[in-house]
Amino acid sequence: MGIAIRTEGLTKYYGKARGIVDVDLEVPGGEVFGFLGPNGAGKTTTIRLLVDHIRPSSGRAEVLGLDAQREPMAIRRRIGLLPSDMLLYPRLTGREFLAYLGNLRGGVDTAERDALVERFGVELDRPIRQLSTGNRQKLPLVAAFMHRPELLILDEPTVGVDPLVQQEFQALVREVRAEGRTVFLSSHTLSEVERVADRVGIIREGALVVTERVEELKHKAIRRLEFDFPEVVSPEPFLALDGVRAAEVDRDGTVLRLAIEGPVGGAIMLAAQHRPINVISEEPDLEELFLAYYRPAASGR
Amino acid sequence: MLSSVFARTIGDRLRATVLYAIAVVAVTAMYVSVYPAMADEMAVYAEAIPEALAAFMGSEFAEPSNYLHGTIFNLLGPVVLLAAAVTFGAATIAGEEEGRTLPVLFTAPVSRLRIAGQKLAAVTLLITALALVLFAIVAVLVLAFDLAVPLGNVLAASVHAHALAVFALGLAFGVGAAVGRRAPALSVSLGVVVAGYVMQGVANLVDGLELLSWLSPWYWSAGTEPVTHGVAWGWLALLYAVAIAAAGVGLWRFDRRDLS
Numbered sequence: 001m002g003i004a005i006r007t008e009g010l011t012k013y014y015g016k017a018r019g020i021v022d023v024d025l026e027v028p029g030g031e032v033f034g035f036l037g038p039n040g041a042g043k044t045t046t047i048r049l050l051v052d053h054i055r056p057s058s059g060r061a062e063v064l065g066l067d068a069q070r071e072p073m074a075i076r077r078r079i080g081l082l083p084s085d086m087l088l089y090p091r092l093t094g095r096e097f098l099a100y101l102g103n104l105r106g107g108v109d110t111a112e113r114d115a116l117v118e119r120f121g122v123e124l125d126r127p128i129r130q131l132s133t134g135n136r137q138k139l140p141l142v143a144a145f146m147h148r149p150e151l152l153i154l155d156e157p158t159v160g161v162d163p164l165v166q167q168e169f170q171a172l173v174r175e176v177r178a179e180g181r182t183v184f185l186s187s188h189t190l191s192e193v194e195r196v197a198d199r200v201g202i203i204r205e206g207a208l209v210v211t212e213r214v215e216e217l218k219h220k221a222i223r224r225l226e227f228d229f230p231e232v233v234s235p236e237p238f239l240a241l242d243g244v245r246a247a248e249v250d251r252d253g254t255v256l257r258l259a260i261e262g263p264v265g266g267a268i269m270l271a272a273q274h275r276p277i278n279v280i281s282e283e284p285d286l287e288e289l290f291l292a293y294y295r296p297a298a299s300g301r
Numbered sequence: 302m303l304s305s306v307f308a309r310t311i312g313d314r315l316r317a318t319v320l321y322a323i324a325v326v327a328v329t330a331m332y333v334s335v336y337p338a339m340a341d342e343m344a345v346y347a348e349a350i351p352e353a354l355a356a357f358m359g360s361e362f363a364e365p366s367n368y369l370h371g372t373i374f375n376l377l378g379p380v381v382l383l384a385a386a387v388t389f390g391a392a393t394i395a396g397e398e399e400g401r402t403l404p405v406l407f408t409a410p411v412s413r414l415r416i417a418g419q420k421l422a423a424v425t426l427l428i429t430a431l432a433l434v435l436f437a438i439v440a441v442l443v444l445a446f447d448l449a450v451p452l453g454n455v456l457a458a459s460v461h462a463h464a465l466a467v468f469a470l471g472l473a474f475g476v477g478a479a480v481g482r483r484a485p486a487l488s489v490s491l492g493v494v495v496a497g498y499v500m501q502g503v504a505n506l507v508d509g510l511e512l513l514s515w516l517s518p519w520y521w522s523a524g525t526e527p528v529t530h531g532v533a534w535g536w537l538a539l540l541y542a543v544a545i546a547a548a549g550v551g552l553w554r555f556d557r558r559d560l561s
Contacts (some may be wrong), residue, residue: 014559015418052558053407076410086404103304105407143408 002065004029004151004182005050009059009087012045019045020057027184029150032177034214035186036196038286041205043186044084048157050184051081062244064151080149082140082164084156084186094139096124101143112145119172121163131167132234133160141169151182158192172194176269190221190284202290209294220293221284227256227271228278302501306406306416311517314389318427321385328381329435332372333442337366356375366529370438374458375523378435379504382466383494386480387432389424390473391486393417394551398481398561413556420547421474425483428470432463450528464540469494470542475551481561516545 005027009295012019019233020042037043038236048054048062052072061068088097098117102108117124120138123131128139137160144152152173158166171185189195192201194214196262201211212220222245227233239247244267246259258267271279308333331362392418406416436459443450469490477486497517499525514520521536 048560051407055557073410073412076408079406083408085401087401088405101405101409102310104306104406104411107310140405140408142406190515298475 002029003027003062004031005033005063005184007046007059007061010046010049010056010061011058012049013089014052014242015017015282016063018042019057019207020049020203023203023206023208024210025201027182029182030177030180031199032120032173032183032185032197032224033185034193034200035203036188036190036193036200036286037186037203041203043188044205045082045154045206046203047184047186048154050153051076051079051083053083057090073252075079075137076293078150080147080152080154082087082144082152082154084159088128088136088139090094091127093127094131096110097139098124098143098146099129103190106148108147109112112148112167113142116145117300120168134162134165137161145176149181151184153184156184156188159180164190190217190286192288194218202286202293203284204290209290217289218288221261222288223264223284224261224282225258225264225267225271226280226282227258227276229256229271229274229276231274233274237270238267241270243267271300305419306411307423310393310420311427312394314424314427317388318385318430321381321431323377324381328377329373330439330442333369333439333446335446335450336368337446340365340368344419352440355488359494364529365443366454366526368452368522369443369448369455370458370526370528371433373439375519375526376461376530378439378459378462379465379519379522382428382431382435382462383469386428386466386470387487387490387494388497389427389472390470390490391477393420393424393474393477393485395477395481395483395486399483403560407560416554417478417552418553421552424470424474428466429463432459432466433460435459442469454531456530457532458523460532461527461537461540464537464544465494465518467544468518468522471547475547475549478548478551478553481557481558486540493496505515510542 001064003026007023007025010023011021023042023046027048030231035043035046045054048175049056050063050068052068052075055069064078066075068075074108089100092100097202098113102110102113114120122138122142128136134271137158141157144154146156155279158169163167167294170192173185176183177196177198183196185193185197194217197214199211199213202209233249233256234253235247235249235256238244238256238258242262243262244258245261246257248259249255256271260267338477407413436456439459440452441457442448443452443455472493473486473490475481476489480486497519501514501517501519504510504512504517504520514524517524518540521540525533525536527533
């Protein structure tokens with residue numbers, strides 16, 4: 001399978017404001033590519049350039065071997081797109097909305113659509129304005145997948161949906177990959193991308209910082225654990241562990257906070273000896289992950 | 302109603318169109334139905350009204366065609382049609398872009414020009430329907446009250462009113478499609494229409510400024526009093542031509558610019 005997405009020096013300025021600068025991306029077919037970055041980093045700008053909603057200031061983009069700017073219709077026929085920051089026609093019901101988008105595609109296989117509706121528990125018969133954010137977001141999700149596109153471009157698809165739907169979505173992405181299809185998934189949370197992506201590109205302030213296999217990334221992420229002990233513990237033994245970047249105690253010495261780079265197993269085994277009452281794990285902070293790529297001693301490269 | 306962008310746009314605006322149609326019928330019926338009772342008195346008043354007011358309302362006020370011109374075709378008919386044209390025109394691309402319902406259309410393999418073109422065709426059709434309603438209600442009233450106005454002239458005046466509405470629609474749609482924001486679309490189209498109305502009034506009042514009225518789209522629409530004299534093809538063509546040009550520039554920009 002060829003290259004699904006390729007950008008060369010892709011740059012977009014909005015007037016003088018920075019969108020993205022000189023982004024070189026390559027996503028081979030059959031891969032799940034996570035496009036990770038904080039809000040405002042340029043994820044949406046990149047995606048909008050890929051589907052010709054906006055035009056680049058310089059550089060170019062190819063999707064499925066087609067030039068993004070010259071052949072947007074051919075591209076849109078073959079991809080499933082979930083744009084961010086859009087509203088659905090509030091007065092339509094879910095059924096009408098999906099029928100409308102299906103008709104604009106010249107008709108879609110209703111069996112596939114109905115299976116997706118069933119799977120995500122989509123509310124079809126109420127006007128969209130009456131749906132909760134989570135139920136509403138299921139509709140463009142179904143719309144993106146219902147024509148079985150060979151490439152899915154999804155901009156923050158699970159914002160606002162409940163965890164069960166997120167899991168279902170992740171399962172769907174894995175199935176799509178198993179069928180050899182490609183998924184380009186933008187997100188601002190490492191945990192979501194970690195679960196489904198093969199490779200991850202990290203964008204920050206409009207620049208692609210790094211592209212890396214997910215396993216590598218997992219080793220570089222700084223994870224924060226907080227243990228609650230029934231007794232006073234000393235942070236020193238934890239600091240001596242491999243990968244522990246910081247350890248501090250709080251509240252009379254019974255609460256321990258750790259920052260760990262890479263696997264957390266060693267720290268958990270050591271903590272277990274003190275019979276912890278509770279443990280809290282925080283979402284790795286993306287800023288810290290970026291710093292990992294600028295920290296020569298820790299990066300191991 | 303969901304098979305195309307065209308049908309969807311008709312569906313979206315149907316309710317508003319029906320309300321505008323009711324307004325056209327109500328306003329027209331109200332003014333025309335009082336005419337027979339007032340005709341004799343008005344003949345007297347027409348002699349007495351100040352020259353300044355006569356300039357605004359048209360002379361020979363008491364003739365039925367002049368009455369229709371002064372009340373319906375040079376004022377109330379166009380006003381309702383223009384209200385619909387300006388709001389529909391601004392809502393069509395700019396309103397949807399600001400309302401953020403446009404991106405979802407661009408997930409489908411439908412080109413920008415097809416989406417915008419179908420939407421424009423749909424709102425143009427609705428405005429045309431309103432002009433037909435205007436013609437129909439005036440024609441019915443003319444027959445009912447046995448007014449001495451040829452129906453051909455009523456049709457001519459309705460077409461002229463339609464042309465003015467399409468002119469405003471073209472401006473509102475064109476500006477909206479070009480910049481993607483509703484405020485400029487509304488203010489440019491409304492501004493031109495209102496400025497044109499004022500200009501025509503002033504031109505009629507002040508000697509030597511008659512030529513100024515030629516710059517007013519109201520003059521193009523009703524200045525030749527089509528309800529009395531029939532279609533003025535040149536002015537009619539000018540209104541439609543400006544509409545097509547404005548909409549064309551809007552489509553051209555919409556196809557090339559960044560979507561917001």
